[in-house]
Structure formats: structure tokens, C-alpha cells
Amino acid sequence: MKQTLGPKRSLADDIAGYAFISPWLLGFIAFSVIPIFFSLYYSFTNYDILGSPIFNGLANFRRMAKDTLFWQSLKVTFFYAFISVPLRLIFAFFVALLFNR
Structure with missing residues (x-):
């Protein structure tokens, strides 16, 4: 015997759900995920605003620990x-x- 768990969702319902969540998701990515990745990247570089970042590995963390x-x-x-x-x-x-x- 086949058992149903509830009414079937349609593709339109799925699209509507994704449309409602997309502004939050875009904001989360733009204001949380991307800055976290940039912070992680820049933590391994020697960077000033006027120049390009130069990779220096764990030197920043060693200096911080001392x-x-x-x-x-x-x-x-x-x-x-x-x-x-x-x-x-x-x-x-x-x-x-x-x-x-």
C-alpha cells in the first residue's frame, strides 16, 4: 500500500519559496560569507590599501602570537x-x- 505524506507541492510553489528566500540569501552571502572569505585571504597577506596583497603565509599569526x-x-x-x-x-x-x- 502506498502512503502519502501530504499534498504534493507544485513547481510553482517551489519557485515562490525560492523567490521569497532569495533576498535574505543574497544579503547573507554579500554581507557575511564574502567578507569572511576576504578576511581569511587577507590574514595570510601583507596588504595596504595602496598596493596589492603580498602572500606571507603565517607570518602575521606568528607576529600576533609574540x-x-x-x-x-x-x-x-x-x-x-x-x-x-x-x-x-x-x-x-x-x-x-x-x-x-
Whole structure:
């Protein structure tokens, strides 16, 4: 016995669905995917705005790993993300509970 799962979709329904999703998809590609790929590409080059990019491999990452300012920035970022933000959220939650009573 053949079992049907629901009404069949037509090609027109599929095209309409793709038409509705295409603006979001184009925006996502233009404003997220392409910049991510360009950032990845430029991270492996020596680049200034006036010249063309020159490939230098992992030299940028080696220089970054040796930079003390990078490690200090990383510590501050982790402190803010994992300690400061959760503590503020907990404090705000308890203040909201007090105002709600």
C-alpha cells in the first residue's frame, strides 16, 4: 500500500519559496560569507590599501602570537565575556525579581 505524506507541492510553489528566500540569501552571502572569505585571504597577506596583497603565509599569526598587547587584550576579552557579562545578567535578574514583587 502506498502512503502519502501530504499534498504534493507544485513547481510553482517551489519557485515562490525560492523567490521569497532569495533576498535574505543574497544579503547573507554579500554581507557575511564574502567578507569572511576576504578576511581569511587577507590574514595570510601583507596588504595596504595602496598596493596589492603580498602572500606571507603565517607570518602575521606568528607576529600576533609574540605580541604582548594581543595576550593582554585576550585576557580582558575573556574576563568581560565569561565573568563580567554573566555577573551583570545575574544582578539584573535579581533586581528585576525585586521590582516584580
